[in-house]
Structures are given as structure tokens and as C-alpha cells.
Amino acid sequence: MSITDILVIAKYRFSLIEVDAWDLWEGGGYDPNPFISPEGTGGGPPPETIYFKRVRCTIPDQAAKRISDHIDFNLVGSESVEFSATILGAGGGYFQTYQDKIWTSLDPSEVSIHFPPPDGLSSVVMTFHTHPVSLEPSPTLDALNRYPSPKDWEEAARIVNAYSANHPSLLSLKLAIRGPDKKIRIFNFSDRARYESKSVADKIAGVDLPPEVSSTASCEP
Numbered sequence: 001m002s003i004t005d006i007l008v009i010a011k012y013r014f015s016l017i018e019v020d021a022w023d024l025w026e027g028g029g030y031d032p033n034p035f036i037s038p039e040g041t042g043g044g045p046p047p048e049t050i051y052f053k054r055v056r057c058t059i060p061d062q063a064a065k066r067i068s069d070h071i072d073f074n075l076v077g078s079e080s081v082e083f084s085a086t087i088l089g090a091g092g093g094y095f096q097t098y099q100d101k102i103w104t105s106l107d108p109s110e111v112s113i114h115f116p117p118p119d120g121l122s123s124v125v126m127t128f129h130t131h132p133v134s135l136e137p138s139p140t141l142d143a144l145n146r147y148p149s150p151k152d153w154e155e156a157a158r159i160v161n162a163y164s165a166n167h168p169s170l171l172s173l174k175l176a177i178r179g180p181d182k183k184i185r186i187f188n189f190s191d192r193a194r195y196e197s198k199s200v201a202d203k204i205a206g207v208d209l210p211p212e213v214s215s216t217a218s219c220e221p
């Protein structure tokens, strides 16, 4: 057997995000990733819905915006559930969605982020996921959720730490977050320490938030 996917499960429950990682094996089925989640949690990943959407852009940040626009205009439940995609270099100066897919969970409070097999991780440039508005109305939490969560940084670090020795390009990994305000912002993994050192008050005030990505001009229609 060989690994065909690494499935990272981020369970978003109110202000708490729990993360676990699984490997999808050829022939179907999941096992806890022995490196990323050595303890495993049992029970397997949650049911998922997959939407096929080919996104191709020459600027990866704009690919994240294109995915977000597609979610807004086409996908049911986009207000209240999390969506994810992984953006890869596709050759010829293009970047595209991994497997031309956007994932969501059937649960409004969790989403998976899929990656290519470990030997293909060098092509990964960005992960995209959404932070929906709070289940319980909370302007404070919505403001904090414009930023990657502590668990988002932690999970990105696990991938980078596990694979960057063989794939140094992962050190330049970017996290595209669509906040509760529906704005796309791009965070460099390398800036983790700078963002994680910010206070709650700073985040509520929006200190150091990256500019919104508002163009899809480099994307194929």
C-alpha cells in the first residue's frame, strides 16, 4: 500500500479547533498518520462533500479569491460551513486547485485539508480554508477568525516540519484564510511567530492584517 493523500481534519467547535491527520490508502480507507498523529484518535474522518472546480490562475493569491467566489455563488451552505482547498503549482506559470476539488464536511464545524502524496508536496504553495461566522453570534470571535487560528499554525507547522527536509519549498507555504467577513487574506507560514505573538486586543483591532485579495484577473474564466 502507498499513501495517496494526507487528510488533515480540523474540527472547529466554537472557539476551539481540534486537529487530527489521517492517511488515505489506495483501495480506500483511512488510518491515522503515524508521523503527524502518532496517537491517532480512532473512528476515522468525518463524511465529506467534494465539489469539482477547476481553478487556474497565474497568481496563487488570486486562486484563493477565485475559490471563494465560487463558494459564494455556487455552493449551498457557504454561510455556515467550512470549505477547503489546496493550491499547487501546475507548470507553465499556472497554479490550480489540487485535484480540481473544493472540500467541505457535512458537519458545519469542521473541514479537511487534502494534500498530494508526500513525493508531490513540493508543488504545494498554499492552503485555503474558510472561517464561517460564529455559531453563537460573537463579533469578537469573528474578528479573531480573520487570522489563522493557533491550531491552523500548529497544523501547518506539522506538515512543514515533517516534509520540508525533502521539500524545502514548503518553508514558503502560505495560508489563505477567508474570514467571517468573507475577505481573503494571505499569511506566510514564515510569519507565524509574528502573528502568534499578537494579543487578542491587537487582533480585534486588526493589527497587521494582510490586505484583502480582491482580484481574480490572473485566473482563467
Ligand SMILES: [Zn+2]
Pocket (backbone or CB within 6 Å): 129, 130, 131, 148, 149, 152
Ligand atoms: Zn482555520
